[in-house]
Amino acid sequence: MQLNKWLKQACLAMVLTAGLLSSAHAILPIEKLESFRGAQAFLVQTKALPMVDIEISIDAGDRYDPVLKSGLATVAGQLMNYGAKSNTGLLSEAQIADEIADLGANLTISVGGERAVMRIRTLSRKDLRDRAVQLASGMLSAPTYDAKILVREKQRMTTALLESETKPESVLERRFRKAVYGDYPLANSPSAQSIANINATDLKQFHKQFYRGDRMIVSIVGDVSKAEATEIVQSLLQKVPQSGSPIAKLPEFNRSPIEPLSQRKINIPFDSQQAHIAMGMTAVTRSNPDYFPLLVGNYILGGGGFVSRLMSEVREKRGLAYSVSSYFAPGKDVGIFQAGLQTKNDQATLALEVLSTTITQFIANGPTQTELDAAKANLMNGYPLRIDNNRKLLDNVSSIAWNNLPLDTMDVWTKQVEAVSLEQVKQAFQKYLAMDRMKIVVLGAVNK
Amino acid sequence: MRSTLLRFAFYLILFCPTAWAASGASTSNTHEFQLSNGLKLIVREDHRAPTVAHMVWYRAGSIDEVNGRTGVAHVLEHMMFKGTDKVKSGEFSRLVAAVGGRENAFTSRDYTAYFQQVEKSKLDEVMKLEADRMSNLKFDDAEFLKEIQVVMEERRLRTEDNPSSLLYESLMATAYISSPYRYPVVGWMNDLVNMKASDARDWYGSWYKPNNATVVIAGDVDPKIILQAVEKYYGTASARELPERKPQTEPLQKGIKRVQVKAPADSARLAMAWKVPKLQPGALDDNEPYALELLTAVLDGYDNARLNRKLIKQERVVNDIGVGYDMISRGPELFLISASMAKGKTVEQAENSIRKALKELVDNGILESELKRIKVRILSEQIYKRDSIFGQAMEIGSTEMAGFSWRDIDQMLEKMQTITPAQVQAVAKKYLVDEGLTIAVLDPQARQSSSKQGGNHAAK
Numbered sequence: 001m002q003l004n005k006w007l008k009q010a011c012l013a014m015v016l017t018a019g020l021l022s023s024a025h026a027i028l029p030i031e032k033l034e035s036f037r038g039a040q041a042f043l044v045q046t047k048a049l050p051m052v053d054i055e056i057s058i059d060a061g062d063r064y065d066p067v068l069k070s071g072l073a074t075v076a077g078q079l080m081n082y083g084a085k086s087n088t089g090l091l092s093e094a095q096i097a098d099e100i101a102d103l104g105a106n107l108t109i110s111v112g113g114e115r116a117v118m119r120i121r122t123l124s125r126k127d128l129r130d131r132a133v134q135l136a137s138g139m140l141s142a143p144t145y146d147a148k149i150l151v152r153e154k155q156r157m158t159t160a161l162l163e164s165e166t167k168p169e170s171v172l173e174r175r176f177r178k179a180v181y182g183d184y185p186l187a188n189s190p191s192a193q194s195i196a197n198i199n200a201t202d203l204k205q206f207h208k209q210f211y212r213g214d215r216m217i218v219s220i221v222g223d224v225s226k227a228e229a230t231e232i233v234q235s236l237l238q239k240v241p242q243s244g245s246p247i248a249k250l251p252e253f254n255r256s257p258i259e260p261l262s263q264r265k266i267n268i269p270f271d272s273q274q275a276h277i278a279m280g281m282t283a284v285t286r287s288n289p290d291y292f293p294l295l296v297g298n299y300i301l302g303g304g305g306f307v308s309r310l311m312s313e314v315r316e317k318r319g320l321a322y323s324v325s326s327y328f329a330p331g332k333d334v335g336i337f338q339a340g341l342q343t344k345n346d347q348a349t350l351a352l353e354v355l356s357t358t359i360t361q362f363i364a365n366g367p368t369q370t371e372l373d374a375a376k377a378n379l380m381n382g383y384p385l386r387i388d389n390n391r392k393l394l395d396n397v398s399s400i401a402w403n404n405l406p407l408d409t410m411d412v413w414t415k416q417v418e419a420v421s422l423e424q425v426k427q428a429f430q431k432y433l434a435m436d437r438m439k440i441v442v443l444g445a446v447n448k
Numbered sequence: 449m450r451s452t453l454l455r456f457a458f459y460l461i462l463f464c465p466t467a468w469a470a471s472g473a474s475t476s477n478t479h480e481f482q483l484s485n486g487l488k489l490i491v492r493e494d495h496r497a498p499t500v501a502h503m504v505w506y507r508a509g510s511i512d513e514v515n516g517r518t519g520v521a522h523v524l525e526h527m528m529f530k531g532t533d534k535v536k537s538g539e540f541s542r543l544v545a546a547v548g549g550r551e552n553a554f555t556s557r558d559y560t561a562y563f564q565q566v567e568k569s570k571l572d573e574v575m576k577l578e579a580d581r582m583s584n585l586k587f588d589d590a591e592f593l594k595e596i597q598v599v600m601e602e603r604r605l606r607t608e609d610n611p612s613s614l615l616y617e618s619l620m621a622t623a624y625i626s627s628p629y630r631y632p633v634v635g636w637m638n639d640l641v642n643m644k645a646s647d648a649r650d651w652y653g654s655w656y657k658p659n660n661a662t663v664v665i666a667g668d669v670d671p672k673i674i675l676q677a678v679e680k681y682y683g684t685a686s687a688r689e690l691p692e693r694k695p696q697t698e699p700l701q702k703g704i705k706r707v708q709v710k711a712p713a714d715s716a717r718l719a720m721a722w723k724v725p726k727l728q729p730g731a732l733d734d735n736e737p738y739a740l741e742l743l744t745a746v747l748d749g750y751d752n753a754r755l756n757r758k759l760i761k762q763e764r765v766v767n768d769i770g771v772g773y774d775m776i777s778r779g780p781e782l783f784l785i786s787a788s789m790a791k792g793k794t795v796e797q798a799e800n801s802i803r804k805a806l807k808e809l810v811d812n813g814i815l816e817s818e819l820k821r822i823k824v825r826i827l828s829e830q831i832y833k834r835d836s837i838f839g840q841a842m843e844i845g846s847t848e849m850a851g852f853s854w855r856d857i858d859q860m861l862e863k864m865q866t867i868t869p870a871q872v873q874a875v876a877k878k879y880l881v882d883e884g885l886t887i888a889v890l891d892p893q894a895r896q897s898s899s900k901q902g903g904n905h906a907a908k
Contacts, residue, residue: 025498025668048496049834081751093761097752101821104828123828152764159767159791162714166895168609271712271895273604305551306529306541316538319597322605342605374546381548384567388497389835 027387030397030407031226036233037213038242042401043229044221044393052129052222053394054120054232056140057402060210061114063185063250069197071157071190076145076206077111079153080118083144086134093149096135105132113186114331115402119394124223133235140211141239145203158192168272168342172443175266176278179439180336184253214243217401221394253334256281256437268443275348275444279355280338281437286330286403293428294328296420299375300367301359302326302339307374313358314341320351326359332403337433345445352442360435366426380414478844478854479671481678485687486659489678490844490854492666494837500571500667501841503563504578505849507662508655510557510633511779512693517647519599519635522555524648526595528562529553530587532580537591540577547573555633558778559849565838568668572677579681582661585652592645600641603634611711611890619719619784619888622707627698629779659687662848666841698723698780705886712895715767718795719786720802723884724773724875726781729851732859737775738867739875740783744771745822746814746872747785747805755785758805765793765801776850782886783879795889806880813873823865830861 033041062073081100082093091099100107105122118140122132164170174189181187188194218236220229270276284290295303302310302325314324326339339359343351367375387393387410400409481489509521531537544551547570553562564574607613617632624630635643663682665674701723727737747755748771759766766787773783787798833839844854 046496049831051831051835094752094757097750098821101750101752101825104824106832121832123831152761155764155791156760156767159715159788162791163788166712166714166892273608274601304545306538307545312538315598316594319594320601322598322602343601344604374542378545378548381546381567381570382550383548384497384499385548385550385565388499388837391835 025384027410028393030400030410031229032407033218033220033226033230033233036230037216037237037240039213039216039218039233039237039240040401041218041229041233042220042397042407043224043226044397045224045226045229046221046390046393047223049390050124050223051390052122052124052220052224052232053390054122054133054136054236055219055394055398056118056136056236057217057219057398058116058118058211059114059215060116060206061112063113064206064210064247065185065188065190065194067185067188068194069202070188070194072198072202072206073116073210074111074190075150075153075157075195075198076203076210077109077116077118079145079150079203080109080139080143080207081107082149082153083146084135084138085142085144086138090144091135091138096139099131099135103128103132107132107136114333117398126228129224129232130235133232137236137238137240140216140236143203143207145200145207147200150198150200150203154195154198157190158195161190161192161195168270168274168276168443171268171270172276172278172340172441175268175443176280176338176439176441179264179266179441180256180280180282180338181334182254182256182282183251184334185250186334209244209247212241212244213237216240217398219394219397219401221390221397250333253282256439258434258436261440264438265440265442268441269445270443271445272443273344274342275345275351275442276340276342277348277352277355277443278338278340278441279352279359279438280336280340281433281439283328283335283337283432284330285332285335286399287332287405288330288335290424290428290431291330292416293420293424294432296372296375296379296417297362297367297425297429298326298328298337299379300371300425301362304375304378307378309358309362309371310339310341310355313354314351318350318354320347320354324355348442348444352440356435359433359438363429363433363435366422366429369422372420372422372425376417376420379417383414480854481675483658483679483683485683485685486657487678487682487685488662488848489675489682490662490664490848491669491671491674492664492837492840492844493669493671494666494834494840495668497837498568498668499565499837500568500665500669501563501565501838502571502574502578503561503664503841503845504582505559505561505662505664505845506655507559507660507849508651509555509559509778510631510635511628512655513628513631513635515631516639517643517651518631518639519603519633520643520647520651521560522634523596523599523640523643524651525553525555525560525562526599527587527592527648527652528581528585530585530591530595532584532586534584535577535580537587540581543577544574549574557629557633559846561845563838563841571665571669571674572681575677575681579685582656582658582682583685585656587645589645592648596640596643599634600637603637603640607632607634608637611709611713611892612717614711615709615717615719615888615890618707618709619721619886622705622888623701623721623723623782623886624698624780626696627780628696629698654691657688657690658682658685660690662845664841664845664848666837666844701884701886704882707886707888708891709888710891710893713890713892715791716789716795716892717786717890718789718798718802719784719888720799721782721784721886721888722880724781724783724879726777727775727852727860729856732856732863735863735867735871736875736878738860738864739871740773740879741775741864742819742822742867743872743876744773744783745825746809746818747771749822749825754805754809755802759787759798759801760790763801764790766790766798776847776852778850799887806876810873810877810880814869816869819867819869819872826861826864 031043065072178187302308310324321341321343324341477493479491549564549566551564621630769787
């Protein structure tokens with residue numbers, strides 16, 4: 001079999017080059033490709049392995065769901081590989097799955113709050129790569145949205161949804177989102193009813209409205225030249241329209257208001273062994289100038305693995321929880337701060353108190369100089385681990401492109417961490433976080 | 449997080465990075481050494497990026513535990529971060545963090561492993577720390593009493609409140625009578641409640657010896673320099689005779705076993721597990737384990753594989769389905785099919801559909817094209833795996849722990865490519881029979897949740 005032979009040879013060549021050649025290890029540059037059909041495109045060339053990763057980000061996330069059809073964006077994304085029109089005619093879901101498998105390619109589609117993301121990992125040999133791109137192109141431009149398949153997938157989603165309503169972590173997360181996102185559409189989660197409301201026409205309509213060049217970004221990492229990458233982008237988007245009808249503006253993302261505790265705290269009675277606790281509020285976007293002080297500060301508060309303050313107070317000193325952490329989730333247009341833990345029910349009150357006190361003190365006083373130095377040392381010394389393979393490079397390029405960050409973001413990242421001062425961390429936490437605005441969700445038997 | 453419990457062992461074995469090269473060339477990026485104290489060192493050179501993964505693997509997992517002290521391998525893993533003669537409790541993680549390292553540890557049925565990933569110039573510093581805790585671990589009883597609470601919280605999180613884990617736990621405890629694979633890696637709750645600091649210390653004293661350890665280092669390194677550093681830091685540890693490992697061979701199962709678990713859930717779940725053979729070290733030519741490995745992929749290896757197509761898409765009897773088998777491990781192996789029910793479908797219907805799909809395969813065989821597709825995937829995955837140096841270190845370590853050499857990986861991959869449709873059909877016919885079958889069913893119970901009622905006091 002031809003492909004088999006080629007793969008064997010490729011493996012041998014790879015062992016020899018990747019294994020034995022040394023390189024200078026400069027940070028690989030991001031090249032901006034010519035935009036096509038209104039879509040921006042970016043490339044990082046890396047030749048050591050005969051493979052290429054391609055990502056298409058589409059501004060078509062859950063936040064565009066109509067209230068009564070929550071789940072629409074996700075279904076529209078997920079059903080693209082269950083039938084599509086390609087250059088060679090209509091492809092069934094079985095044909096698509098077989099073709100992906102035959103190519104030795106991987107294709108995933110995920111839909112998040114802000115964007116839908118399609119990722120393709122393929123061998124870089126031209127004929128295989130071309131077929132993978134053709135397949136993705138058909139899905140992006142002409143998914144079938146077969147009504148019978150929709151019925152099946154709606155049933156599966158509903159079943160999974162009902163299952164998730166019995167899981168403490170899912171119930172907590174849904175309730176927390178509702179509280180923290182307020183009037184912004186990401187407050188909504190799909191329900192059995194909202195999924196039932198979705199029909200094939202909705203999917204076609206949604207796809208037509210949102211899956212267009214001016215809402216897409218292509219990021220490519222791997223063994224292709226600039227010319228080949230440009231060809232990939234054009235072939236990927238050949239049938240995608242450049243733009244379409246105007247899209248209604250999303251509501252403002254308002255800062256979590258100051259409220260008395262009784263208005264901010266939600267108790268969910270739940271018959272589980274552990275109580276689950278979430279605390280958080282609206283915060284910043286990725287392009288916010290205070291991103292780095294918050295990143296460094298949160299490493300100290302609850303982001304830094306086993307050495308954070310929360311880990312020390314909750315787990316190391318008191319043995320209250322296995323996992324406790326805090327993080328900022330900065331998007332392009334919205335962002336939140338969230339902290340949480342799980343503990344056996346009779347310790348829930350104590351654990352919440354420790355969590356609140358630790359965060360309160362950090363906002364009030366900021367970190368110590370020793371903590372700041374340790375955080376910067378970790379983030380700066382560890383930076384090479386954030387970019388040491390194709391997958392991680394793709395994550396970086398994709399984030400830079402989606403968030404409109406400068407193309408030298410990876411080159412200056414450690415300098416930006418280094419520049420963060422004690423005062424900046426303290427000021428940034430005081431500017432964006434406040435205990436009298438924090439939403440608190442406590443789920444567990446403690447509430448019964 | 450620290451102590452990811454690898455209940456299902458890895459499938460990494462399929463994805464060898466160095467296959468098909470002539471033996472000289474294929475091993476030219478991997479180097480093996482043994483120290484005089486018995487410690488084995490394997491270095492995989494990969495110079496794509498200036499980073500390195502440093503792992504130490506101890507051949508001590510839950511398979512080495514005895515009843516009443518289940519979970520002690522995993523508890524000791526937690527205690528390994530609690531200090532040595534020179535390094536105070538918690539200091540290990542702070543020092544690794546200071547050099548920008550990522551670190552963690554995990555316990556499985558077969559082994560316990562610890563790792564750090566660092567920029568290459570920092571390797572010596574983490575190696576020094578890791579070597580120190582191989583011989584000089586020292587924690588007091590108070591630290592133990594706090595940490596055992598953390599481990600119990602981990603069990604509550606991952607098992608007690610997780611019906612799929614409860615089901616799997618019952619399945620293993622039912623399928624095996626004698627093999628210690630019947631113990632959950634995290635341990636039974638009652639054993640954790642009654643565990644003493646001395647149990648953990650005894651475990652450490654028994655198994656944490658250089659002659660029971662393999663160090664795997666992958667990344668942008670020079671093997672000669674690495675060997676010097678490993679000699680310097682790990683060379684001081686002294687070898688000791690290990691406790692005797694009894695074979696505890698599982699008696700032959702003579703008929704179907706069934707177990708039911710009631711737990712809060714919405715959908716029922718079904719797990720069917722057959723006793724099947726595994727690959728034995730020194731007998732790499734045995735066709736059957738490879739054929740079983742390929743059978744898993746024929747059934748569920750891609751979106752249009754047999755069980756996905758028939759049961760999820762056509763019959764719509766299950767919502768999700770998964771198939772698992774590991775051809776290498778220290779203990780006995782199961783071929784496992786598990787599924788969650790589609791709305792309105794019963795476990796009896798799902799069991800019938802699974803049996804029907806297997807019967808069709810046994811009666812009519814599989815297509816050459818099905819197998820070819822899977823073999824191509826195995827080859828391409830092997831290239832993709834090279835993208836991660838950590839993945840490469842994982843593959844080497846887990847292979848070694850199962851009693852094989854990293855050198856065997858080449859041969860296993862070669863062999864996998866030679867398996868025929870008839871051989872896959874033959875193992876399905878021979879082993880997927882009721883004599884060696886255990887069936888576990890999750891019977892879903894209502895759980896009080898607020899999602900359909902009030903009980904909260906939010907403004908919105």
